[in-house]
Amino acid sequence: MASSKGSWAALALLLFAALASTAVNGDHKLSARYYDETCPNVQRxxxxxxxxxVASEPAVAPALLRLFFHDCFVNGCDGSVLLDGTHFSESEKDALPNASLRGFEVIDEIKSVLEHDCPATVSCADVLALASRDAVAMLGGPAWSMPLGRMDSRTADRDAAENLPSPHDNYTSLVSTFRERGLDARDMTALSGAHTVGMASCVNYRARVYGSDGDTNIDPSFAETRRQSCPAGDNEDGGMAPFDEQTPMTFDNAYYKDLIARRGLLSSDQALYGSGGRQDDLVEMYSRDGKKFAKDFAKAMVKMGNIRPSKGTTVEVRLNCKMVN
Structure with missing residues (x-):
């Protein structure tokens, strides 16, 4: 009897895995009601x-928001950033821009609960999309209806992850990087507002505060303050600094006010303001109108969340976000 039960359990797992796997790239239309029949409690x-x-560790909220960005910007929003490396494949987690990513354990815990409630149904990519949306709301930012139905890639691309937007990028490079993913300059400026929460390590802002990257568009007192926690020299350790000094854990429009004051933490932040024209007008509008920023941010998050894996990508609904089925 025990052997029979074990055989049925093994068969059931194989069937779940088979149902979860697909050979296409999940190129169906996303919908906020995608799980209404198959897993109605997913959002709850x-x-x-x-x-x-977030109640026990608030810093996990901006971490998960960043995790979603880093997933979507490498071959679309397909959960590839969540995969561990194996003897046969590298992991995007090992790419230099992803070295400080965190929050993976939160996605794993959510996925574990969902596998109990709705086995082989909700993709890891959708879990991450929803978690990032809720992270923003829990920090005081906007909420929005998140389209669902993404699938999980069976492969990762460490090389592509090495080419994520850099904290040293200028405006032209940023616009090009976002445009390649179907996002325009307005989307880019709104999405950059995610830096109204969270922290950055010294290695990412050292060049800006010491002027070694040629960035002179910086308030001298701000540069001096940041240098106190970030010693000169590439081999020197340095501390973390908030993107927004005034309200570092509140999702508001203070980021744009900092840019106007030339107090953007990263060179890529400050690159959004100071050249004049329509780009400066956009930053100034967001600095005055927090509601407009929140609306545009939510719209841009949906647009970014719609970035699909490339044609031919093999996808599935992973049973474990760390590994393929």
Whole structure:
């Protein structure tokens, strides 16, 4: 009897894996109601786990928002950033721009609950999309209806992850990088407002505050303050600094006010303001009108979340976000 039960359990797992796998790239239309029939409690589960995690460690909220960006910007929003490396494949986690990513354990916990409630149904990519949306709301930012139905890639691309937007990029490079992903300058400027929360390490802002990258568009007192926690020299350790000094854990429009004051932490932040024209007008509008920023940010997040894996990508619904089925 025990052997029979074990055989049925093994068969059931194989069937779940087979149902979860697909050979196409998930090129169907996303919908906020995608799981209404198959897993109606998905959003409640994600929100409950997120509320618990953020209450005990608020810094996990901006970490998950960043994780979603880094997933979508490498071959679309396909959960590839969540995969561990194996003897046969590298992991995007090992790319230099991803070295400081965190929050993976939160996605794993949400996924574990969903696998209990709705086995082989909700993709890791959708879990991450919902978690990032809830992270923003829990920090005081906007909420929005998140289209769902993404699939999980069976492969990762470490090389592409090495080419994520750099903290040293200028405006032209940033516009080009976002345009390649179907996002325009307005989307880019709104999405950059995610830096109204969270922290950056010294290695990412050292060149700006010491002027070694040629960036002179910086308030001298701000540069001096940041140098106190970030010693000169590439071999020197340095501390973390908030993107927004005034409200570092509140999702508001203070980021844009900092740019106007030439107090953007990264060179790529400050690159959004100071050249004049329509770009400066956009930053100034967001600095005055927090509601307009919130609306445009939510719209841009949906647009970014719609970036699909490239044609021919093999996808599935992973049972474990760290590994393929």
């Amino acid at each position: 589960v994600v929100r409950a786990v997120m509320a618990y995690k």
